Amino acid sequence: KNQVEQSPQSLIILEGKNCTLQCNYTVSPFSNLRWYKQDTGRGPVSLTIMTFSENTKSNGRYTATLDADTKQSSLHITASQLSDSASYICVVVTGANNLFFGTGTRLTVIP
Amino acid sequence: NAGVTQTPKFQVLKTGQSMTLQCAQDMNHEYMSWYRQDPGMGLRLIHYSVGAGITDQGEVPNGYNVSRSTTEDFPLRLLSAAPSQTSVYFCASSYSKSGRGNEKLFFGSGTQLSVL
DSSP: OOOEEEEOSEEEEETTOOEEEEEEEOOSSEEEEEEEEEOTTSOOEEEEEEETTOOEEEETTEEEEEETTTTEEEEEEOSOOGGGOEEEEEEEEETTOOEEEOOOEEEEEEO | OOOEEEEOSEEEEOTTOOEEEEEEESSOOSEEEEEEEOTTSOOEEEEEEEETTEEEEOSSOTTEEEOOSSSSBOOEEESSOOGGGOEEEEEEEESOSSOSTTOOOEEOOOEEEEEO
16 A cells, blocks of 8 residues: 655754654655645645655755665754744655655744 | 635635635646645545646545636535535646656645535
8 A cells, every 4th residue: 555654743843953854655656755845824835856866855954865775765954943843744756646645744943 | 926826715614515716826837736635644636637628536536526727727616515525725736747747746825624
């Protein structure tokens, strides 16, 4: 069964600290993996898109990694800011262009 | 650019009522889609379109209807609202006509619908 699991469900960190969010998937055949940021009351916004051959991709303070062999991805946030408070959603896309969404990690950055 | 615009932002319906959620994009995207987001679940695809005049069902199409008469607009119709349709609805679009592929998907800001 195609599934995307994210951990932790929620996370609270102090402003300025780093954090890492995890995404494990069983989706097959794999095409690409995406990370989205969703602010409260807003739609998801794309952070990164990684294909099979890419194992790291950065977008400012956000760095995503992909291990296609173990079917794991992580999103690392460096020097967190209050504006990083949001839900982060992992999405895996199959070769047939079907999208499978994780349930997200809710990150809260406190001063 | 406005991107993807959804209206209304909030809506309350009574069971059995019908309504249309509006979605418009100004990026000349061929692909448009509707998702619903429920607590504890990932976004689920309702319907999608790969171009004007072409629509298809997603994972959870029952109770919803769509049409695509122009490239810009992709309305979602609830035929007879049920409490199970209480959810947040997102419209999304991307450039690729061939499907989602590697193209970035742009989301609207959502419509929060409550069915009493």
